[in-house]
Amino acid sequence: MNKYLRPPNNANKTNHLSSLCNCLRTSGSNCNFDNFVNENGVLGASTKGNHHSNPHDWNELGGVFYTISIILMFSGVIIVLMFRSIKRSKNHMEIDTLLETMRYREELDNNCRQKKRLKKAKNKVTAWLNKNNEKVWTSSAQITIRRSPTFTRQRRESHICVYSKIGYNGFAINVIKCANLLYGWYEFICPPLSVNVTAHIITISAISEVSMDYTLDLYLRQFWTDKRLAFRKYNSMNLTSLTVGFDMVKHLFVPDTFFPNEKKSFFHTTTSHNSFLRIDQDGNVIRSIRLTVTAFCPMNLRLFPLDTQSCPLEIESYGYSTQDIIYHWHEPNGTVFNTALSIDEDVNLAHFTIGDLTNIERTISLSTGEYSRLTAYFVFKRNIGFFLIQVYLPSSLIVVVSWISFWIQREAIQARITIGVTSVLTIVSTNSNTTSKVSYIRSLDIYLLVSFIFVFASLLEYAIIGYLMKKNKINAPKTSSAKSPTPNIQFYHLDETNHPQLMRANQPGTFVISKRSKKLKARNGTLTKHSDQDIPLLNLSPNHLTLITKTPHKRKSGFKPSDLDIISRVAFPLLVAAVASALDVDKEDGVVVLTEANFDDFIKENPLVLVEFYATFCGHCKSLAPEYAKASKLVKIPLAKVECTVEENLGKRFNIQGYPTIKLFNEKYTEPIDFDGTRDADGIVDWVNMKTDPDYKAPAEETVTLNGDNFDQYTGDKEIILVVFHAKWCGHCKNLMPELEKAAKVLKGDGIEIAKVDATEEKKLADQFNVKGFPTIKIMRNGRRFDYDGPREAQGIIKYMRDQAQPAAQEIKSVGEARKLFSKSDITIIGFFALEDGVQYNAFYEASEKMREQIKGIAFTTDLATMKHYSAQPGDIIIYYPSIFVSKYEKKQKVYNKNLATAEDLLAFWKDNSAPMVGQMTRANAAFAYSKFPLVVVYYNADFTPQYREGSQFWRKKVVEVANEYKDSKYRFAVADEEEFGKELAEVGLGDSGLEQNVIIFGFDGKKYPMDPNVYDGELDENLAQFMKDTNTGKVKAFVKSAPVPKSNNLAVKTVVASTFNKIVGDEKKDALIYLYAPWCGHCQKFEKPYSQLAEKLKKEQPNLVLGKMDATSNDPPLGFGVEGFPTIYFAPAGKKSEPIKYTGNRDLDDLVKFMKKHAVKSYQTKEEL
Incomplete structure (x- = not known):
């Protein structure tokens, strides 16, 4: 064959x-x-x-x-x-x-x-x-x-x-x-992937508090791009996509997605396997599957049944770390988490109400590496109706029945005992039948326990009464047992209508008989029946009525058993109300749990309250929880918390943008105070004491305050110190100060100090350090100043300053140390000096400090043996190129040796010679080594590690041959990894060009000239050579990024895009003011309204003036309209459009008008001038 x-x-x-x-x-x-x-x-x-x-x-x-x-x-x-x-x-x-x-x-x-x-x-x-x-x-x-x-x-x-x-x-x-x-296809080989995920929930069922899990049925879709599957160039039939059945999926690479918190799951296979994979002609893959997952849910039932559970569904790669696969929630059309997670509108649960869905992306660290994980949170708020009817209402009625027993006569022994015992048994049965047996106390347990106590107390009260009655009977005086006729007692047949006062008689020993009942009624409890014939009819008027009575006994004074019933009737409801009021506010670990129902009442009852707004899925909130609980026991004011995923209205009411957010509510102020202390127990206690305790004394500041008198003396002998120039009115400075204090406490142990200078009071110092804005941060090294270019939060400051404390140029003491220094992928700079002093050494030291972030391999030596080994002379400063990037057309090193060199001279030399003829451009070295234009960059899968170096060198050598032809020109050449610079390629339309090597030329004018894949479709060397020729002859057009032209542009402020810039701003008949902004810029958003008002005012007053705005993040500004920050404003006078004037004043409208009047040509002119 x-x-x-x-x-x-x-x-x-x-x-x-x-x-x-x-x-x-x-x-x-x-x-x-x-x-x-x-x-x-x-x-x-x-x-x-x-x-x-x-x-x-x-x-x-x-x-x-x-x-x-x-x-x-x-x-x-x-x-x-x-x-x-x-x-x-x-x-x-x-x-x-x-x-x-x-x-x-x-x-x-x-x-x-x-x-x-x-x-x-x-x-x-x-x-x-x-x-x-x-x-x-x-x-x-x-x-x-x-x-x-x-x-x-x-x-x-x-x-x-x-x-x-x-x-x-x-x-x-x-x-x-x-x-x-x-x-040649290896289904287990994973190209570096970004996998986007969406999940649509079809049903949710079986939420179990016993097994702590829930079950859901969902459609899971994954989106990724695998260029190995692209078939655009081989698609003779113009197919849009290929659909792969389940049988073939096992032969292709698919992400090994699994659910870390899954207990069990299964695919649906009726009537066929519910899975498919679709590939479009650019290698974009969509995989859709239907599956049922039972996932673990860490439920906290302390508030049961008034609880809300947040159950996670975690998605992760089983075997591939973040170096292989990174998961993202799918963000179509630039929206963030808009449709990535959804739930069918028909999903309803019997015992829960489904709250808002939340999804997050994070990276977890395991012993085997870091893994990308997506988490979807389902909020289930328990419906109280079932428990209200089945538990709360019956138990409440039982407590009421127990209270009613106090009204039953104490002689009714059987009735009271029956009610008491039945109530106790019912409460015990209700408590035992509630769901979710847990080791801690739940809200329902407290309610039923209190109910049980009250029911049992009613039974105990009757036992006490019985005891007292028995005791009184034993202590009663003994009387003669002989019976004697009742003396001086006469019986009369009374008419109730004529003698009602006798019927209401309260005198002991008085006997009356009802005409209707024929029953003798006696106050002593003896009942005797008589007939009407035996009893004479008394017919006396009330005024003459006299009664024959026996002498009554005297009442015994003191506490009687009946008094206990009377007291219980009143005390019982009062105790119930008191307990209910005490249990109205729930607490967890000493922290009050607030809801929308009790929030306002609790704030009114407490003049000072510290409230944490948190989310169950928030990692920072989980870390803060134990510290917050600890602080609640150390401060005098109550600490509370609100779960914003449940109490959404409270979150919106206080404009909670992130978690955790802590606010202090003080009745003296209309608005709460934002917490800006450290998130630990001590930091919370100190901050609360500072804000609330009038006798509180703040601890001494770790940052040092400097002024003009002590600045030079204090900083002059410090090896390293961070100095911050601030202003009292500066908002950024106020936010920075607590971070500086935190960093200063930690860096104190490293011997690194942080100082601050109030530039509004120390103006001479501010001028000396050229302070133009606030805060301005400098690093001082033995009196020499350097710009601080690090983070502005405590942890970032700590890490940055610790790195800065290390010498930028390390000392080489032997040839062996020098050999270890050389980098295989970046340049190495070595200064050879006779002594650690002198003009050249000082210039070298200063330059190395300024370049410590850009060039890691900087060193110096005074060792003669090392100089001899590298054939160097004292004063030589040599740049060594990595051997893998040195071609036969260039030297391996560049030497600089000038006696009176300055740091600026060295920086210029390093920048001009920072790369070989064709080196590798990376994110780390692009800003320094490849910032000079014109620059020709060839993008492909460039990987110069030993395993893949040979293939990458194959293409780099082809670029070297073309670069050698232009070595006498100003062109610089580089290769770059297309994965690392994928965004840049996509911006110029080369993201899916189909070519394995793409080329962009960055011109003198700042424009980008991409190599058109439809024109240059040959081999790399042929493509690049022709592309360079066409660029030099002007045949290649620059790529201009432009947003779509707006359909309507009739407002006073004209919306300008790159494609309409010359038409609107470049109109030579009119002056133009163009405002370049970024949508995310806060300063731009504040300036938008007054700028529009000014445009409306000038629209009629100055017809020869155009005010426009352009989104500089979506459009490439022309040459001369460079953007260094936002907002940036230029004035382009008529006839001088190629020489725009940058506005450098503040954003006050009056100053802006003065600026335009000063430079106007067609506008703001008198009739004589026109």
């Missing part, structure tokens, strides 16, 4: 081609494609070529003629088999067309050109297919380099796409199955 027409021997063809047969599903037809390819190899179009040729490959070449003879011998059989297969497909297929793309990829072979092999393969396959009425199209070989920490290889690609005229109606494309890389 001809080697050029089949995959290499080490390919597992059978397995791959069997997979292809599974993919090519044609109804009623057996797949013979596997045997066809294995036997004939007509679709294989690549060969394996290594840098070190395999002798066996050359032995195989000897069998070429034998292979051709075998092909001719079996060609007839093959054609017959193919026609039979096509015929069977025609009989059973309901589709019109079958398209299949096969790709074979191999390692790069630099020793031979594969185009010839491709051409031979194409000719042979074309000849064979033409006999069978087929067409074939093939591309030129391309280079693809993909990197991965686990595996990276450089591959030569060749593609042959075969499609047939099968069908009844010509070339109608009905079925697109897959793009299968049968050879």
Whole structure:
């Protein structure tokens, strides 16, 4: 078999081609494609070529003629088999067309050109297919380099796409199955990916407090780009995408996404596997799957059943770290987290209300590395209705029934005992039947416990009464047991209507009988029945009525059992109200939990309250929680917290933008005070005491206050000190001061001090240090000053200053130390001096301090042996280039030696010679080494680590040949990694150019000149050489980034974009004021309104004046309108448009008008002047 027409021997063809047969599903037809390819190899179009040729490959070449003879011998059989297969497909297929793309990829072979092999393969396959009425199209070989920490290889690609005229109606494309890389494809090899994710929740069920989990059914979609799957250049049928079935997904790379907090999950397979993968022609991949996941939810049930749970769903790569895969929530159309996470509107839960969905991105650190993790939070607010009816209402009624028992006569023993025991048993049963058995106390437990106490207290109260009654009976005086007739008692038959006063008589021993009841009623409790005949009728008027009574007994004074009932009737409801009031505010670890219902009342009741606004998903909030709880026990005022994911209205009310946010509510102020202390217990206590305690004394400041009298003396002998020039009215300075204080406390242990100078009082010092704005920060080293260019928060300041404390230029004491210093990827600068003193040494020291961030390999030596080894003379300052970037057309080093050199001279020399003829531009060195224009940058998969250096050097050497032709010109050349500078490529339209090497020229004028892939589609050396010639002759046009032209532009302030700049601002008949802004700039937003008001005013007053604005982040300003900060304002007078005048005053409108009047040509002129 001809080697050029089949995959290499080490390919597992059978397995791959069997997979292809599974993919090519044609109804009623057996797949013979596997045997066809294995036997004939007509679709294989690549060969394996290594840098070190395999002798066996050359032995195989000897069998070429034998292979051709075998092909001719079996060609007839093959054609017959193919026609039979096509015929069977025609009989059973309901589709019109079958398209299949096969790709074979191999390692790069630099020793031979594969185009010839491709051409031979194409000719042979074309000849064979033409006999069978087929067409074939093939591309030129391309280079693809993909990197991965686990595996990276450089591959030569060749593609042959075969499609047939099968069908009844010509070339109608009905079925697109897959793009299968049968050879050279490693499904476990991960190119560096950014995977975007969306999740749509279909159902949520089985939220379990017992097992602490919840179950949801969702559609999970993942978006990524894999350039290995791009087929735009090989898409002869203009297909938009290829759809891959589940059977083929296992042969392609897909992210190994899993759910870290998953307990169990499964894919849906009815009626087929609910999964598909779609690939567009640029290699953009969409994978969609439906699955059900049961995920762990760390529930806090302390407030149960008034609780709200925030349950996470975590998404992460199982095996690939952040070096391989980074996950993002999908952000379509520039929106942030708008549609990445959604839930079906029909999802309703019986016991919960679903709150807002929240999603975050973070990186977690494990022992095996750092991993990108997405987290979606589902907020479930428990519905109280069920518990209100089933628990709270019954238990409340039981407590009321217990209270009613106090009104039952104490003699009714059975009734009171029944009520008490039944109430106790009911409460105990209610408590035991509530869900979620946990080891800590819940809100419901407290309520039921209090109810139980009250019910049990009612039963206990009756037991006490019984005891007192028994005790009183035992202590009562004994009387004669002989019965004697009741003396002096007469019975009368009374008429109730005539003598109601007798019926209401309260005198002991008085007896009356009701006419209707015929029952004698006595106050002593004795009842005697009499007939009407035995009792005479008393007919006396109330005024003459007299009663015959026996002498009453005297009442016994003191506490009686009945008094306890009376007291309980009153005390019971009062105690219930008091306990209810005490339990109205929930606490967790001493911190009051506030909700929208109790927030205002609690703030009114407490004149001083410190409130933390937090979110359950916030990592900083979790770290703060124990410190905040600890502080609550150390301060005199209450500390409270609000969960903003639940209490959304409170978050909006106080404009909470981030978590945690802490505010102090003081009744003396209308607005709360923002917390700006340290987030630890001591910091919170100190801050609260400072704000609330009139006797509080603040600890001594760690920062040192300097003035004109002590500045030089204090800083002159310090090896390093940070000095901040500030102003009392400066808002940024006020925010910076607490951060400086925190940093000063830590840096004190490193021997690094921080000082501050009030520039409004020390104006001479401010002028001496050229202070133009606030805060201005300087680093002082033994009296020498350097600009501070680090962070402005405590941790960043600490790290930056510790780095700055290390010497920028390290001392070399031996040849061995010098050898260790040399960098393999960046320049190395060594100063050779006789002594650590002198003009050159001082200039070198100062220059190295200024370049410590840009150049890491700076050193000096006074060692004579080292000088001799490197053939250097005292005073030499030498730049050494990395050996991997030195070509045969240049020297390995550049020497500088001037006796009276200054730091500025050295910086200029280093900048001019900071890169070899063709070096590698990176993010780290671009601002310094490659800031001089014109600059020619070639972008490809440039990786000069030992494993991938050979392939990267192959292309760099081609660039060197072109660069050598322009070495006498001002052009500078560099190569760069297309992954690292992907954003820059995308900005000029080269993000998906299809070329493996892209080129951009950065011109003198600041414009970018991209190499058009539609014009330059040859080899790199040919493309680059022609592109340089066309650029020099003016044939190449600059790329101008421009936002779309607005549909309407009738406002007083004209909206300018790059494409309309010359038309509006460049109008020579009018003066123009152009305001360049950034949408995110706060100063720009404040300036927007007054600028619009000024434009409205001048619209009629000055018709020859145009006021415009342009978004400088979306448009490239023309030459002369450079932007160094926002906002930037230029005035372009008529007739002088090429010489715009930059406005440097403040943003006061009166000053701006004065500025325009001063430079106006057409506007602000009198009639005589016009």
